[in-house]
Amino acid sequence: MATRDNVGVMTWLRLTLQLTTRAAFNPALAADLLRVAWRFRTRAWYRRFPFLPIPSRKYVRWRMHTAYGQYDVVPPVEDVVRYARWVGRG
Numbered sequence: 001m002a003t004r005d006n007v008g009v010m011t012w013l014r015l016t017l018q019l020t021t022r023a024a025f026n027p028a029l030a031a032d033l034l035r036v037a038w039r040f041r042t043r044a045w046y047r048r049f050p051f052l053p054i055p056s057r058k059y060v061r062w063r064m065h066t067a068y069g070q071y072d073v074v075p076p077v078e079d080v081v082r083y084a085r086w087v088g089r090g
Contacts (some may be wrong), residue, residue: 010074018077029081032088036080039087 023030040060041053061071068075 010076012074015074015077015080019080022077022081028088029084032084033080036084036087 019033023033038053040055040063042048042056042059045051045053064073064075065071067079
């Protein structure tokens with residue numbers, strides 16, 4: 001049961017699931033989201049476990065702080081989609 005404190009709070013898992021669902025129905029958005037994910041990857045990701053092109057936690061926290069003024073915020077789906085489409089136009 002949701003409490004008053006966590007109602008409407010986005011989690012990274014929820015954000016990922018919502019973006020995956022949108023991408024499944026919109027191939028152009030899927031390509032843009034993949035482009036963004038590739039830009040955010042850690043350098044030399046293939047040298048460190050878990051050998052996945054994911055961004056470092058420190059980098060993501062810094063990006064969220066510069067964008068939203070808080071380190072631990074999860075961006076709204078629409079912000080990520082808007083950014084991905086902007087990246088895709090470039």
